[in-house]
Amino acid sequence: MIDGALNILVGLLLLSGAFFCLVASIGLLRLPDLYTRMHAASKAGTVGSGMALVAMAIHSANVGDAARAMAGVIFFILTAPVSAHLLAKAAHDMGYPLWRNSVRDDKKASDEGKDENSH
Amino acid sequence: MSEFGAGFLDQAALIALYMLSASFLLTVLRVIIGPTLPDRILSLDMLVSIVIGFIAVIGIRSGFALYVDIAIALGLVGFLATVAFARFVMMRGHVGDDTKADEIEQERTS
Numbered sequence: 001m002i003d004g005a006l007n008i009l010v011g012l013l014l015l016s017g018a019f020f021c022l023v024a025s026i027g028l029l030r031l032p033d034l035y036t037r038m039h040a041a042s043k044a045g046t047v048g049s050g051m052a053l054v055a056m057a058i059h060s061a062n063v064g065d066a067a068r069a070m071a072g073v074i075f076f077i078l079t080a081p082v083s084a085h086l087l088a089k090a091a092h093d094m095g096y097p098l099w100r101n102s103v104r105d106d107k108k109a110s111d112e113g114k115d116e117n118s119h
Numbered sequence: 120m121s122e123f124g125a126g127f128l129d130q131a132a133l134i135a136l137y138m139l140s141a142s143f144l145l146t147v148l149r150v151i152i153g154p155t156l157p158d159r160i161l162s163l164d165m166l167v168s169i170v171i172g173f174i175a176v177i178g179i180r181s182g183f184a185l186y187v188d189i190a191i192a193l194g195l196v197g198f199l200a201t202v203a204f205a206r207f208v209m210m211r212g213h214v215g216d217d218t219k220a221d222e223i224e225q226e227r228t229s
Binding site: 011046087095 | 191211
């Protein structure tokens with residue numbers, strides 16, 4: 001009885017994780033510029049693989065495997081925003097343009113403010 | 120109940136594999152069409168996280184818990200690769216250089 005309920009929970013987690021991955025890749029393909037694509041990939045992609053790993057933790061038989069799977073989830077949650085931020089900062093500093101219909105560029109404005117202060 | 124649960128898990132894992140394959144193909148398409156270098160780097164980062172999902176589904180279907188370690192190692196490699204690529208984008212210089220002018224023009228017109 002409890003086994004069947006756990007199996008159904010694991011199946012639902014797998015399905016929703018794969019759905020999030022699919023949404024992330026559609027966003028990666030359809031969004032207009034690097035910075036919006038990064039929004040889709042780093043958030044939805046992390047949730048997709050994280051849900052699959054949580055499903056593996058629930059499905060695994062002993063505590064050690066479950067703990068390792070949860071450690072993997074925590075690791076991805078910690079590293080995905082860091083790598084996305086690094087890539088976005090590098091691309092923005094090197095002048096890769098925003099989408100032409102974008103209305104604000106807060107980082108550019110704050111960088112110019114810093115230049116004025118330093119002179 | 121427990122028989123239905125086992126069958127449901129089997130079917131759900133199969134459907135999840137199909138959905139992950141579709142998202143893998145879409146992401147590979149973004150790697151191919153670019154148009155700029157950071158787009159390709161971002162897509163490769165996304166490929167790593169999709170493959171981690173694959174590994175988890177395969178681990179559940181086959182029952183080998185050892186696949187968790189492979190997933191963690193792959194995540195670490197993907198993170199370090201993205202950091203190194205970000206450094207490379209920084210080192211490659213500003214977009215105003217000749218080498219990337221056509222790349223940016225393609226981005227603007229697309």
